Amino acid sequence: MSATAADRAAVASARPAEAPLGYAAGAWRAFNLQLTLYRHVWHGTVFTSVVLPILYMISIGIGVGSYIDSSSTGGITYAEFIAPGLVCSVAVMMLGNDMTYPVFGGYRDWGGGYLAQRSTPLRPVDILNGHLLYAMVFRPMTNCTVVAIVLALFGVYSSAWAALAVPAAVLVSAALAPWLFFWCSSLKNDAMLNAVFRFAIMPITLFSGVFFPAEQMPGFLQPLVWASPLWHGTELARAATIGIAPALPPALHVAYLVALCVVGWLLARRAVARRLNF
Amino acid sequence: MPAETNQTLVRAQDLRKRYGDFEAVRGVDFEIQRGEAFGFLGANGAGKSTTMRMIGCVSEPTGGEIEVFGLDPRRDGTAIRGRLGVVPQDNTLDNMLTVFENLTVYAGYFGIKRREAKARAAELLEFVQLSGRSDDKVDDLSGGMQRRLAIARSLINRPDLVLLDEPTTGLDPQARHLVWERLFQLKQQGVSILLTTHYMDEAEQLCDRLVVMDEGRIIAAGSPRELIDTYVTKEVVELRFNGLHTTDLAEIASGLGGVGAQIEPLPDRILVYTDDGDDTSAALEVRDVRPSSVLARRATLEDVFLRLTGRALAEDEA
Ligand SMILES: Nc1ncnc2c1ncn2[C@@H]1O[C@H](COP(=O)(O)OP(=O)(O)OP(=O)(O)O)[C@@H](O)[C@H]1O
Numbered sequence: 121m122s123a124t125a126a127d128r129a130a131v132a133s134a135r136p137a138e139a140p141l142g143y144a145a146g147a148w149r150a151f152n153l154q155l156t157l158y159r160h161v162w163h164g165t166v167f168t169s170v171v172l173p174i175l176y177m178i179s180i181g182i183g184v185g186s187y188i189d190s191s192s193t194g195g196i197t198y199a200e201f202i203a204p205g206l207v208c209s210v211a212v213m214m215l216g217n218d219m220t221y222p223v224f225g226g227y228r229d230w231g232g233g234y235l236a237q238r239s240t241p242l243r244p245v246d247i248l249n250g251h252l253l254y255a256m257v258f259r260p261m262t263n264c265t266v267v268a269i270v271l272a273l274f275g276v277y278s279s280a281w282a283a284l285a286v287p288a289a290v291l292v293s294a295a296l297a298p299w300l301f302f303w304c305s306s307l308k309n310d311a312m313l314n315a316v317f318r319f320a321i322m323p324i325t326l327f328s329g330v331f332f333p334a335e336q337m338p339g340f341l342q343p344l345v346w347a348s349p350l351w352h353g354t355e356l357a358r359a360a361t362i363g364i365a366p367a368l369p370p371a372l373h374v375a376y377l378v379a380l381c382v383v384g385w386l387l388a389r390r391a392v393a394r395r396l397n398f
Numbered sequence: 399m400p401a402e403t404n405q406t407l408v409r410a411q412d413l414r415k416r417y418g419d420f421e422a423v424r425g426v427d428f429e430i431q432r433g434e435a436f437g438f439l440g441a442n443g444a445g446k447s448t449t450m451r452m453i454g455c456v457s458e459p460t461g462g463e464i465e466v467f468g469l470d471p472r473r474d475g476t477a478i479r480g481r482l483g484v485v486p487q488d489n490t491l492d493n494m495l496t497v498f499e500n501l502t503v504y505a506g507y508f509g510i511k512r513r514e515a516k517a518r519a520a521e522l523l524e525f526v527q528l529s530g531r532s533d534d535k536v537d538d539l540s541g542g543m544q545r546r547l548a549i550a551r552s553l554i555n556r557p558d559l560v561l562l563d564e565p566t567t568g569l570d571p572q573a574r575h576l577v578w579e580r581l582f583q584l585k586q587q588g589v590s591i592l593l594t595t596h597y598m599d600e601a602e603q604l605c606d607r608l609v610v611m612d613e614g615r616i617i618a619a620g621s622p623r624e625l626i627d628t629y630v631t632k633e634v635v636e637l638r639f640n641g642l643h644t645t646d647l648a649e650i651a652s653g654l655g656g657v658g659a660q661i662e663p664l665p666d667r668i669l670v671y672t673d674d675g676d677d678t679s680a681a682l683e684v685r686d687v688r689p690s691s692v693l694a695r696r697a698t699l700e701d702v703f704l705r706l707t708g709r710a711l712a713e714d715e716a
């Protein structure tokens with residue numbers, strides 16, 4: 121090109137050079153959109169984080185539980201059995217909100233937040249990370265903590281280690297959120313969002329050993345259970361709340377969830393970069 | 399002129415963008431200088447928005463070279479976008495947020511601190527006359543107000559160059575004049591402006607220089623005056639014939655040989671390009687054509703556009 125080096129330098133230095141945008145700063149800036157949106161709707165989440173767990177505990181924990189012999193749940197009450205899984209389930213339910221329609225809509229020109237973010241210093245990867253920071257860290261850290269506290273009222277914890285159920289829920293979110301982002305980034309129309317619920321959110325919620333021991337599932341469904349991040353999280357959470365040994369060494373459960381998160385993030389990063397190159 | 403105004407902000411060379419088998423931008427060259435208001439004209443689908451997106455570093459070119467602020471978009475997208483203001487064709491405002499939040503959240507993307515963001519947001523809402531709507535949801539604004547909000551938002555980072563894709567499409571005349579006035583003001587503050595438009599009067603009023611695009615290529619470039627001087631005669635005589643349309647008019651036009659410099663039949667009228675409107679009107683009287691109305695006027699950019707693309711803009715917009 122014909123520009124002289126001096127000309128180029130003059131234009132480039134018209135402003136003091138800003139420090140390059142780091143991943144953490146980029147994610148934080150993008151996260152503010154979700155946080156601002158959340159301020160408009162947070163009261164709606166009270167249902168998921170307070171009312172719903174109470175309803176579950178009363179109807180299933182106590183109601184159904186009165187028919188269940190504690191020998192089938194390893195010598196603990198049914199309410200104690202389902203409480204840790206509930207904390208993690210709420211995380212999955214929240215992802216059903218936060219990582220489906222908002223991701224799909226984020227790319228659309230009728231108000232999709234990603235499009236506006238794209239014309240700013242934020243890179244596609246920052247846009248991804250900002251949304252993940254909200255859905256897989258902020259939301260479970262806050263809402264699942266509330267759920268865990270509400271459940272404490274039912275006397276279902278054996279020690280203070282029960283607090284670790286929340287990080288277990290965060291891990292479940294982390295394992296799942298990038299995959300949902302990846303999936304919803306490729307959807308052509310919103311009717312296909314139903315498939316995400318039908319083939320991801322629903323089966324994960326049902327077949328993860330939250331409401332009954334996973335070993336009681338028919339053998340051909342067992343691989344589904346082992347694959348489910350919610351099962352791994354529930355095993356960890358149950359170990360924390362009532363000290364039942366998990367199916368695998370805890371480190372393996374954690375490693376599996378982290379691995380899912382990393383692979384999902386790599387896929388999501390590629391998807392968002394493609395979708396946001398117009 | 400001070401040296402600074404001669405700096406090149408955008409430099410494109412043989413710039414191309416291909417979507418699958420279709421090449422939307424087919425090798426364009428242009429330079430935009432600091433302090434300039436630069437326009438892109440062209441019919442629907444000419445490639446204006448596509449070119450804007452490449453300048454805005456949100457679309458990677460599939461061929462050619464582009465430099466913005468002397469930087470390479472492939473490498474320095476973040477730094478470039480930090481100094482650009484962008485008003486996309488479709489606003490991309492966040493419907494779930496209030497008017498004010500749309501500005502402050504957007505400011506956050508640039509790393510502008512909260513307090514500063516609020517101050518700038520208030521100032522910009524004043525600038526586009528939306529102060530009273532600060533706490534309304536974007537959904538409750540009219541189309542024209544949303545457009546003004548998008549313009550306000552594009553200025554939140556005090557950009558060196560603003561890209562406006564059809565800034566006044568869909569605005570009522572009053573809102574349009576407000577936007578024009580604001581763009582003039584920005585220019586006076588030394589902000590460079592790059593805009594696309596379908597309105598020739600807008601281009602004539604706002605742009606120091608412009609290019610006309612057609613099917614992904616630049617087919618003419620220059621100041622509005624230069625374009626008029628180069629591509630059309632000084633004046634144009636418009637002939638209308640009550641009740642007569644396309645084919646009839648073409649027939650009449652073919653019988654007018656020798657009058658004026660060139661004759662262009664349109665679906666609803668015939669244009670006679672000429673350097674002297676009165677002479678030509680007189681010459682027409684002698685012929686046995688009986689137009690229902692004859693109007694001699696100065697040639698405009700609209701005529702340039704018509705000559706260059708062979709189409710009236712209004713037809714494309716329909
Ligand atoms: N993402 C895309 N995929 C495929 N084709 C595209 C894409 N974006 C634009 N095009 C095509 O590229 C061409 C130029 O589009 P562009 O939006 O740049 O036109 P324009 O000059 O801005 O038109 P308008 O005046 O209607 O806004 C069109 O034919 C359009 O269909």
Ligand SMILES: [Mg+2]
Binds near residue numbers: 446447448487563
């Ligand atoms: Mg366009």
